[in-house]
Amino acid sequence: MAKINDKVEIEEKVNFLREYIDISIADMKKHRKENRRKASIVKVTTLVFSSLATILLGIQLKETDTLLKNAAFVFSASVTLLNALEPFFNFRSLWIEHEQGLAQMYRLQNDFDFYLAGRKKEEIDEDKIEKLRERYEEIWNNLNQNYINYRKSEK
Numbered sequence: 001m002a003k004i005n006d007k008v009e010i011e012e013k014v015n016f017l018r019e020y021i022d023i024s025i026a027d028m029k030k031h032r033k034e035n036r037r038k039a040s041i042v043k044v045t046t047l048v049f050s051s052l053a054t055i056l057l058g059i060q061l062k063e064t065d066t067l068l069k070n071a072a073f074v075f076s077a078s079v080t081l082l083n084a085l086e087p088f089f090n091f092r093s094l095w096i097e098h099e100q101g102l103a104q105m106y107r108l109q110n111d112f113d114f115y116l117a118g119r120k121k122e123e124i125d126e127d128k129i130e131k132l133r134e135r136y137e138e139i140w141n142n143l144n145q146n147y148i149n150y151r152k153s154e155k
Contacts, residue, residue: 035095
């Protein structure tokens with residue numbers, strides 16, 4: 001029979017894991033959104049600058065010919081710079097990593113909630129809660145390891 005202290009300890013572990021899953025989901029959502037926004041900004045800026053450079057080079061006006069060519073050069077150089085920096089920051093990869101981590105965290109949350117649904121506190125298996133906590137740690141470890149591996153492989 002489980003003692004009262006054991007029930008309290010298990011309940012604390014359940015509350016701890018629930019809170020950390022919720023915090024992790026919020027954190028991953030935030031980072032996913034930030035990286036998606038940054039990746040989109042880089043992509044759209046590159047497209048706009050490339051288009052502007054092409055348009056400016058195609059305009060044939062004698063009085064502004066030099067100005068238009070210089071502006072096109074600036075836009076073209078900016079595209080080159082963005083294309084060189086984009087792989088370094090690679091917001092798209094980070095966005096996808098957080099998307100995958102978030103999906104795994106949601107699966108963990110669903111499994112956790114399903115396990116607890118309709119179960120009395122004294123029926124909660126501490127080993128099952130520990131396995132769920134280990135999955136939680138594994139999700140974060142994988143996300144961190146993927147980030148480290150990506151940064152190490154940068155040239």
